[in-house]
Amino acid sequence: RARLAPYERFLRSERDQARASLEPLFTSERYVALIRRFNRFVSAGPSQAQRRRHGGLLIGEAAPRRLTEESAKVIARGAKISDDSRPAKLHRLRIHCKRLRYQFEFFTVIYPQALADAAKSAKRIQDFLGEYQDVCTAKKRLKLYAKSPAARRAGPDQLIALGRLRQRQEENAKALRRQFPRQWAR
Numbered sequence: 001r002a003r004l005a006p007y008e009r010f011l012r013s014e015r016d017q018a019r020a021s022l023e024p025l026f027t028s029e030r031y032v033a034l035i036r037r038f039n040r041f042v043s044a045g046p047s048q049a050q051r052r053r054h055g056g057l058l059i060g061e062a063a064p065r066r067l068t069e070e071s072a073k074v075i076a077r078g079a080k081i082s083d084d085s086r087p088a089k090l091h092r093l094r095i096h097c098k099r100l101r102y103q104f105e106f107f108t109v110i111y112p113q114a115l116a117d118a119a120k121s122a123k124r125i126q127d128f129l130g131e132y133q134d135v136c137t138a139k140k141r142l143k144l145y146a147k148s149p150a151a152r153r154a155g156p157d158q159l160i161a162l163g164r165l166r167q168r169q170e171e172n173a174k175a176l177r178r179q180f181p182r183q184w185a186r
Contacts, residue, residue: 003161006154010145063107067115074100078125078184083177087136090180094129097122121186128183132176139169 025031046054074096081090101122108115142165145151154162 003158004165006150006158007142007145007162007165010148010150011141014141059107060110063110067103067107070100070103071118074122081180081184087133087173090129091133091136094126094133097126097129101126124186125183128176128179132173132180135169135173135176139166139173142166142169 074093077093077096081093101119104115104119104122108119142162146162151159151162
């Protein structure tokens, strides 16, 4: 573990730089104006055109169609995942699963019995795909670090430890990837 301390410092520095670059975005005039416009939009409610288009449509009437359509899209995306699929494709599937899960959770107020299990199932696959994404990200970070000046100054003990860590991440990625068909079927 001590041999990987320089790598840990590298990751902390990278995180701190990312945080520092985000902070000005959330205090910028552009962001403040966006929040103001969004609040006005929400407060105004539906436009006259939307009211004419949807009339007295109730959320309970729209929800089943919406959830059925979104579920079908996610299922179709998952069915297209093959052994050759790139990690980015699985990451996009994770994002779609997350959005579907949020929709299930939102509508459980109206359909608690029908959607609770669906929300749990979507969360399970989202968490699984998240774990796979974490391993893929760790592999990328190790590769980036290997090109850094700090890694070039590393002694043999640190290089061995980094090699073992990278090997472990490769093994984890392969193991998770092999589990995908079974996890998806669940």
